[in-house]
Amino acid sequence: MGEVKARIGVYPGTFDPITLGHMDIIRRGAKLVDKLVIGVTTNIAKSPMFSDEERLEMVRRECAGIDAEIVVTGFNSLLMDFAEAQGASIIVRGLRAVADFEYEYQMAGMNQQINGRVETVFLMADVCLQPIASRLVKEIALYGGPIDKFVGPMVRDEVVARVEKLGRKGG
Template identity: 60%
Template sequence: MGTRIGLYPGTFDPITKGHYDIIARAAKIVDKLVIGVAINIGKGPMFSVEERVAMVREEAKQLTGRDIDVRGYDNLLMHAAVEIGASVIVRGLRAVSDFEYEFQMVGMNRRLNSEIETVFLMASDNHQFIASRLVKEIAMLGGDIRSFVSPRVAEQLIARCAELRRNAGVAE
């Protein structure tokens, strides 16, 4: 049997402690983990794909001794998986609402490529409620985000929110 490559896709806008937890756990069950940062213009990301890839790389560096690669992708997930030789897609689940969406995605992905399995990792208790969308909202409104993201990511997010508020003409 060859190297088992897993692909953990997401927007990571920004990467949260919940994402990091899934990355750390996924890296233990595959030989190589590729973190695929989706371009995902439809979601209107706060950070460019290059910024998000850099953020994820910086966070993943902490997981020494693990074979982890971070790259952007702008095609179908299953095409990205084939390109990197992945046999496993890793997805994190926070709640029942996540399951419903993910269940549909697995069905579609199996139709596109039945050779690639999807593995779900349940969010750890202390990360189940963390969503990038909510973290960005809290940051935009000046709330404390330090318990949801690393200090490095918090600094970047706070700076981006200040920049967006300035550009919108909102007083600090």
């Protein structure tokens, strides 16, 4: 028999900032593959709070304690081109709600048309983590609200420091 090919998955996102919901999907997604590549990208439709390099470092640090082969890298291309370059056969996506599903279903269909060799796997977020969204974490932080339940302690400190640097909205 030939050599068994490692199963590689890609989990793409902006991770601005990385949340406990992201971490849940990373931990669970890593169990499905031999190697999980976390692709940190910039969504041009979003204005990030943190630079590409800051987000890469944040994700690397948060994933350091996970007992799995995880590689964190940036990308700025079509997801399917990135997946192909990584040798991935699986795209891991997290779902929080029906609205997520509609968007992700459309994206998976488009990606299937671009590259039928890569499957999209959806993981439902843990029930207690379903409402968490980076966008809402940033909004709560900008108004001085507590974000402890949504992000890890070091990420919380980084978000709070960035908000202080930007000047809080609330007053």
